[in-house]
Amino acid sequence: MTEMLHRDAVNVLTNWSNADDTQLDLRRAYLEFLSDHPDGVVRECRVGHITASALVMDESATSVLLTLHPKVGRWLQLGGHLELSDASVRAAALREAVEESGLPESVMSISASPLCLDRHPVPCGPGPMSEHLDVQFLVTVPRVLPPVRSDESDDLRWFLLDELPGGLDESVLRLIRAAQLTAGQTTGEEL
Secondary structure, eight states, rough: OHHHHHHHHHHHHHOOOOOOHHHHHHHHHHHHHHHHOOOSSTOOOTTOOEEEEEEETTOOOOOOEEEEOTTTEEEEOOOOEOOOSSSHHHHHHHHHHHHHHOOOOGGGEESSSSSSEEEEEEOSSSOOEEEEEEEEEEEEEOOOOOOOTTTOOOOEEEEEGGOOOOOHHHHHHHOOOOOOOTTTOOOSSSO
């Protein structure tokens, strides 16, 4: 199963393009990482591993669902580690969105390809720092629906795009801007 996820991750990244040179540099770095690490899709790869996340947004592109991450203490998109039962990186992002939002998969629509990539150091288990090579997708739901907070979150709530919590990480803001562009929405103000 690791080989299948690895093959899928390479395929997704090879076929993904982005207008941002920084994102394209990350794509190249991810592909080099995967070339050097056949186990780079599972958390047991201690130097780092591919993760999958999803920004959940309502179809009107006016609100996003964010989780207050217990380890980081910041508002983030939903996401996490790939599991061997995941059919693909995209499927992992959708699974994480369902698990962490409590919303049914039947109301979710996930983007065909990633919106962004984000590479960041994390204390992921025992030993030295690891890295998450996050592949970020957009999940839309028809309207703002009541979420159900999981044990993996200190808080979970919808935010209007013009009322986002302070101190959001630049990677989350980048993901929200990319989602707005994908949804064909711009607020006139840069986040």
